[in-house]
Amino acid sequence: MNFSVSEENYIKSIYHLQQQTATVTTNSLANELRTKPASVTDMLKKLQTKQVVEYEKYRGFKLNPAGNKIALGIVRRHRLWEFFLVNKLGFEWDKVHDIAEELEHVSSTELIKKLDVFLNFPQTDPHGDPIPDTNGKMAVIKQLSLADIAAKKNVVVSSVSNQSPEMLEMLKHYHIGIGTGLKVNKHFAFDGSVEIKVVQQSPCIISEQVAKNIFVHHD
Amino acid sequence: MNFSVSEENYIKSIYHLQQQTATVTTNSLANELRTKPASVTDMLKKLQTKQVVEYEKYRGFKLNPAGNKIALGIVRRHRLWEFFLVNKLGFEWDKVHDIAEELEHVSSTELIKKLDVFLNFPQTDPHGDPIPDTNGKMAVIKQLSLADIAAKKNVVVSSVSNQSPEMLEMLKHYHIGIGTGLKVNKHFAFDGSVEIKVVQQSPCIISEQVAKNIFVHHD
């Protein structure tokens, strides 16, 4: 079965949203893809006939095993290209996502096989996320809070345990969201506070309590 | 100005056809792109409003200076990727065209800049064709006939001087056309005949007369 760039992007986004919630809603997917709910409904019917999603009207949807395998193939391509961009071409780790987003749709399987060899079979991408193997198997990485991250490490925010308005207000103030890249500069032993540097922001200090609530992929 | 993948492919094909004939016809472009003449007419109107072609109804068309610069940018990306595929990933030189065809449309200029550095500023692609620089300047390479090519060299057929039906019949028999890749195995001093190996064909011997009429890019 062949998939268009658009179809691949939908499959990939459903995959990512499923990491948070087992079943995905029309609105959340529309928001993720910066499109309109009506467009999502249209595409989902197509993906249903192509047998990659389980979809029940008004009830949300999720990838079936076939869809999951396709998603992992796309994730594999994306992460291999990110590794290439950072470790071979010298890009900054926070600049590669959009480019990898285009490269991942280049369709040759031989290309990805040879790229993998050339990169010497990397296990994780520059953000610390594991790279699925050819069969779609992927190492599980444990969730670490910012309090657990060693100084000088680059990380990406993957989730926030406390979702209160107060917490969200603070995160917004620090320009932190899911997917935000940041670097841990230093831990202060006195009170457990952490100095971090969010990409394109000045360094700032967050309390231990906040740090423990921000979960990240480590680099 | 932004161009779609389709628009880029039209611009690139017009560029290539202009290497043979100063002005390009609807039919030849349709043939090159494996599409229909009516589709070409449609796209040409669009490219005309986008100010990249000079086009007069029923009279053919050609790229204007702006269009030429865009074409050379695409050619640059294509050839850099071909170099990468062969010299870094280890592809055979005759297997890379279709993949480069996809990679060339990835739009980041920063990507191409860094790729060029990584590849150490190559001057020619794996087929011996020169790589245009950032400003669209490109070295001119001299036309060589098959009789002038050293043994063991890979080349690509760029033109055929004798276009008689007899010649074309013979070329067809040997599976040789414009763009065909082949390798020169050996020259025979006795009569000047040449043993060549066309990609995916068994080796064969052509007379000196034929060899002198087949022009190639040398590798």
Next chain:
DNA sequence: CATTTTTTTTAGATTTACCTAAATTTAAAT
């Protein structure tokens, strides 16, 4: 639990890049 509110779907349009078939223009041949 009836009624707002929100979410999702349907209906109908739009844009891009194609297509076929028919009409028009140019070129070739008698």
Next chain:
DNA sequence: ATTTAAATTTAGGTAAATCTAAAAAAAATG
């Protein structure tokens, strides 16, 4: 110089992926 043939364009239509506005279903609320 007509006529015939070939090339090109126009007209009208299709499929993919989007959109807006309206209708329908599900969830939230008093």
